[in-house]
Amino acid sequence: MYEFFEIEPNVYEFNTKNGLIYSVYFIPAKDLYFKEEPNFTESIYIFGFDLITNTNQKLKYDPNISSTIIEILKTFFKLNNPAILFICDVNDNRQRQRKVAFNKWFKKYNESLNFIKLNKEFYIDNENQYYMSLIFNQTNPDRVKIQEVFFKITSSLDK
């Protein structure tokens, strides 16, 4: 695992041994996307991470990247006990590969954690596929409400 730093509130960065910098961020979901949903809780955050170094080098497999991102997630959960909502990046049409990779990480690391991950897949007009997941700790006192909110937004908002 790499050492990581919180460079602004809820934004973390780390450097890899190959000189690459990754950013991991959490942003409040209700204020941004779900203001009109009365039951959407303030404790749900959008989670994302990115390689922010501009590089042409071919990326090599580095297991410390996934373990560091998971460690950042654990830190954020310890501090905030949130639920995190994310979609796989669709901009290069490799969202399915990202979903598979993240699921592998999650399965590997969740053996020692108590996280619950809910998943939904959407096709918009039979064209673009989106993968959305929600992760929360099974000890979260609001877990029932959080699950209800997730199922509500992923079912009733598709009208």
Next chain:
Amino acid sequence: MERTIQISTESKLARILKKMADDKRLISEHLKKGGKLKELDGKIGL
């Protein structure tokens, strides 16, 4: 295996998903330029 849900591009959820994807790209580009996430206040979200 997760069932894939078909939604219309006109639905509220489709708008949210598309905006989340656009914002993800915007955040990525901004961070790559050395920007701070805070500087995107008012530019991301619906």
